[in-house]
Amino acid sequence: MTDVIALTRGLLALDTVGQAESTAWKLLAPPLEEAGFVVAVAEHEPGRGTLVADWRPDLEVPPLCLSGHVDTVPLGAEPWRHDPSGEIDGDRLYGRGSSDMKGGVAAIVTAAIALTAGTPKRAGLRLVLTAAEETGSHGARYAAASLLDEPSGPLVIAEPTGNAVFHGHKGALWLQALATGVTAHGSMPSLGDNAIYKLARAVSRFEEYRFGIAPHPVMGEPTLNVGTFSGGLNTNSVPDRAVATIDVRTVPGQDHAQLTAVLAAVAGAGVRLEPLVDLPPVWTDPEDEWARSAAGIAGEVTGHPREPRAAPYFTDASVLTPALGSVPTLICGPGEPEQAHVTDEWCSLNRLRESVEIFERLGAHWCGL
Structure with missing residues (x-):
């Protein structure tokens, strides 16, 4: 059974500061393939690839798409008090990318692997785990042009929201x-x-x-x-x-x-x-049937109020949402928005576990599990 904390720490130990994102796929691809996903990687330059993994794409309804990026920004000039590659202190997991957004990627993968234990009656899953998001979504652009030519269901981007649901971004x-x-x-x-x-x-x-x-x-x-x-x-x-x-x-x-x-x-x-x-703005009407249902699921797990919100940052949704057919899109991930790019960046262990539950419930609802 995949453990989201251990998987996040494994990703944090990898240096993907604007480089070498494909090293992350050596960690993530084997358990996904073992769970039944068909995995492909599109490298927009050597060592910098975006991973697309599909599970049961043969079903009639297009798959739910979960996405996140593994590249990070530099540590900065100020010294860190905590090990930036995965130190745990109380409820906090420290590291560059813990909130933005290797924790979100680990939650996606952990939930997706758990969902494959069931038999879907309606739809499958698609994971789009990208490179080079921080500098303008180059990995998502390349993957959209080379690998994403099949219909898709709704899209969830696991960027840091503290597991609140954001309906778009500028x-x-x-x-x-x-x-x-x-x-x-x-x-x-x-x-x-x-x-x-x-x-x-x-x-x-x-x-x-x-x-x-x-x-x-x-x-x-x-x-x-x-x-x-x-x-x-x-x-x-x-x-x-x-x-x-x-x-x-x-x-x-x-x-x-x-x-x-x-x-x-x-x-x-x-x-x-x-x-x-x-990168264009992204917005999904909060009254969209799937968006309303998804916000309800996240609210039940976290207790967050369900009023519509928007992210202050951009995400790969600017590229992926139109590439997948202008699908309904939400942003929801375990990281804290205020922790993105800061010294001593951290993510709550409890939020990581909550995120896995949210993605599992979203996937079970969409896939008919």
């Missing part, structure tokens, strides 16, 4: 703003064309920009933040290049291509915008 549109000019000696600026001035004027206009749309009833308003600004090489030269990056978080109903064109016009003719990350 989109992420990250843009690079580039201004170019002509260099000259700093004592003779009239002979040059200062790229920093061009970009600074654009950034000032971005600060004043308003989207002009009604807030989403749960997600609220879209946002724009200029995150970085750099330009020039030395003090006594006119800079001929300046670059800024812009983080736009969108809500359902906003078209990213149209928004990019609008922001380009705001920036002005001397600034070029180029997309860095383009």
Whole structure:
């Protein structure tokens, strides 16, 4: 019998900080195959693969899809007080990725293996365990293009929610703003064309920009933040290049291509915008029959209130939900949202066990077990 705590610790011991996610499949694929899953891995670059595992895809109703990622962000410069590869202290399991989101992946796999002990009457299961989510869902994109060509039922992303049910998340549109000019000696600026001035004027206009749309009833308003600004090489030269990056978080109903064109016009003719990350928002109506049922199951396990919520971060659902046929999608996982990317990241052992129960009950309900 698979133990979710031991499996999480096994994943935490692997270094998947933006690399080598395929090492995780050496840990996860054998027990999944032994349980009856057909496993395939799509590597978008050597050693960086997304695992897709199917159990009983032959049944009439498309399978319930459970998904999570195993790549993590770096530890950070601040020293950790706890071992980042799986130290337990009381109810807390410490480690990079414990909340975001190796704990969620371990809960998915543990529940899925337990479900295969039964005989489904209605549908099977599909697991999509991804690489390279943190940098823009590259693993999910590659898997969607190469392995996900069969119909799917609803999708659950096990990102950190403290096992609450989130009905969606904002989109992420990250843009690079580039201004170019002509260099000259700093004592003779009239002979040059200062790229920093061009970009600074654009950034000032971005600060004043308003989207002009009604807030989403749960997600609220879209946002724009200029995150970085750099330009020039030395003090006594006119800079001929300046670059800024812009983080736009969108809500359902906003078209990213149209928004990019609008922001380009705001920036002005001397600034070029180029997309860095383009992930649309995701939202499932809380009154959707499956979503309402799933929220009820999670609420029974955890005691959480069932009011609709949305995640502040993006997930692979931006890629997987449309790739699977715009299926109903929920986000629900054992990690704590506030623990993502922090020093001494931890996940509650009790939440891990709760998560396994939630996924088992969701799977049993959908599969007819």
